[in-house]
Amino acid sequence: MKMAFISDIHGNAVALEAVLADIEKHHVDSIAVLGDLCYRGPQPKRALDRIRSLECPVIKGNADEWVVRGVREGEVPEAKLAMMNDERQWTVEQLESEDLEYLEQLPTQFHWDLNSHLKLHTFHATPESLFDVVLPHESPEHLQTKLMVEEDADLYLYAHIHLPYVRYVGGKCLANLGSVGLPFDGQSKASYVIVDADEERFRVSIERVPYDVEKVAQQYVDNGYPYAGMMRRVVQEAQPPS
Template identity: 95%
Template sequence: MKMAFISDIHGNAVALEAVLADIKKHHVDSIAVLGDLCYRGPEPKKALDLIRSLECPVIKGNADEWVVRGVREGEVPEGKLAMMNEERQWTVEQLESEDLDYLEQLPTQFHWDLNTHLKLHTFHATPESLFDVVLPHESPEHLQKKLMVEEDANLYLYAHIHLPYVRYIGGKCLANLGSVGLPFDGQSKASYVIVDADEDRFRVSIERVPFDVEKVAQQYVDNGYPYAEMMRKVVQEAQPPS
């Protein structure tokens, strides 16, 4: 069984198309999406339509929740609340009511039996929250407490932080997918994960895929995205917005 896991597309359809083309080359058996489909990208509708056309399992991310009901106090720094809700409103205006209904009903986690030996637990940020931030450098104890809570799982995959990594803790594997649309690790390439399982053996690989960064940067301007210059810089530098 070989599965591709993608997440944090953030309305970047150009990067998503590049990743889907790369996935096709790997001849995977199936694809799953771990959230954050539309918000903060220049092509939210196209990105969402591409995801829905895959007819694959999709879970909800914090940005999907924001698109449905808005960004609330305490979820982002106070000085950014109005700005992020303005971005959210622009995103909603690009979508249809059925798109919002689709995002609202998404589940928040999946459990997978890849075979008789390997059990996989997937979620967006943590099993308990769409918003908590758990970074790669945290102690093994903290990672186990926040992310590796399903004792019968062998492998745990999550998204949200836009920083891809793989760690082995207590005989089990924990990995972050990074981001298809908005990588934050200084490398302007889309990121996703492939899990290749064969009986009691498995391999987890982080795949990096180039996409037309300058095209996406210009789309923010051409499509009238609010705070377009800020997002152009995010895409070009592969760093979080300041």
């Protein structure tokens, strides 16, 4: 079985279409989405509609939760709270009530049997939280405690941090998808993961896909996105907002 996993689209429909075109070239059996569909991008409605048209498994991310109920104190630095709720309000205004209902009911994790030998556990940030941040350089013990809690799984995939990587810990594989719409590793290319499983063997690959970054940067301005200048820099530099 060959599966493509995408996440953190963040309303970047241009990057999403580039990734879906790339996935088609790989002839995968199925696609799954690990959250953060439309918040903080210039085309939230188009991105969400495109994801829904795939009719594939989708789980909830922290940004999807924020779209539904707002950003709360303690979830982001106090100095950024009002700004991020302004962005959230703009996003909600682009969506319909049925879109919000869809985001609200999304599950938070999936378990997959890749075949009779290999099991996969997927979630957005950690199995217990949509918000916890677990970075690539953490100790093996920390990764096992926070991310690799399902002992019968062979492979663990998550999203949230926008930093793609693959590590082998305790004889098992852990990978982060990076981000389709807002990569934070300095490479302004969309990121996603392909898992190719055959009997007891599997291969995990991080795919990087170029897209029209300047077009997306201009969309923030043309579509009236709040804090458009900040988000233009984020997509152009592939770095987190400062």
